[in-house]
């Protein structure tokens with residue numbers, strides 16, 4: 001496995017407060033509250049089914065207040081048992097924000113599943129970009145590196161494969177979003193030895209159900225889901241709509257939780273990565289996959305039940 005033992009100095013502080021705040025004040029998840037995990041196909045490792053995105057939300061530059069806020073979000077994420085954080089050289093200062101948070105919280109290397117991306121079409125630029133990315137995070141190596149948006153994938157994917165072969169990387173992947181270039185992704189999935197793909201999937205963007213997710217299951221490829229809330233558009237549109245009765249069947253206390261339960265209940269999905277600037281939202285998102293109390297129904301929907309949830313969300317818009 002990758003990397004150094006801890007990141008920097010400091011302590012794991014649970015910041016922010018209300019709503020979903022009260023259950024998690026300790027620095028580590030309690031065993032009874034461990035979130036739902038799913039195995040990475042073809043690997044002994046499993047991951048919590050909710051991770052943390054960083055596009056836009058963590059691009060806060062050097063502003064100390066905003067940096068502290070992101071650190072608080074990360075603290076709440078780890079305290080709830082979260083592991084995967086996803087970033088990219090495309091996301092402005094987000095990588096450095098993650099590095100700041102990991103150091104401030106003195107997170108143990110084994111606690112975080114570090115997922116980043118290679119985003120270049122420069123034939124010789126990959127190694128330098130990965131080195132800079134690692135420096136921003138403050139770690140020696142990543143768990144997962146993905147070819148961002150499959151950019152120049154014919155040249156960049158072998159760079160990542162080479163790193164994996166040398167033991168400098170655990171997993172390799174490719175990404176897309178917004179339903180783009182699924183045909184190409186399907187071809188690569190059937191041809192190349194991929195560990196992970198990353199795609200957009202939510203109750204309104206379901207194209208991957210037809211071809212991409214079945215191929216992932218068939219080929220033992222782990223699946224990360226980006227844009228679970230359509231960049232926040234979906235949760236904003238539902239904000240004032242009453243939660244449907246079906247939400248109770250799965251212990252969903254908010255639209256966000258119902259959406260996340262819909263997503264992670266697909267058997268091909270390994271991990272969804274909602275991004276947020278808010279401590280209460282990260283707790284709410286992690287609570288969607290965590291047994292908070294004995295009364296809470298944490299059953300996940302299956303088959304027709306999943307369609308009923310998608311329909312209920314469509315009807316509420």
Ligand SMILES: NC(=O)c1ccc[n+]([C@@H]2O[C@H](COP(=O)([O-])OP(=O)(O)OC[C@H]3O[C@@H](n4cnc5c(N)ncnc54)[C@H](OP(=O)(O)O)[C@@H]3O)[C@@H](O)[C@H]2O)c1
Nearest residue numbers: 053054055175177226227228229230231232256274275277
């Ligand atoms: N091609 C690619 O590789 C690619 C493309 C797109 C995204 N990604 C990755 O996927 C991650 C997620 O996608 P995204 O950031 O585009 O969109 P997203 O996660 O669908 O939406 C983020 C928005 O959702 C809101 N939100 C989060 N939790 C909420 C909750 N519990 N209730 C209400 N609103 C909530 C956030 O607002 P608040 O701040 O107010 O909580 C934020 O504005 C990215 O950050 C990135 O890491 C990768």
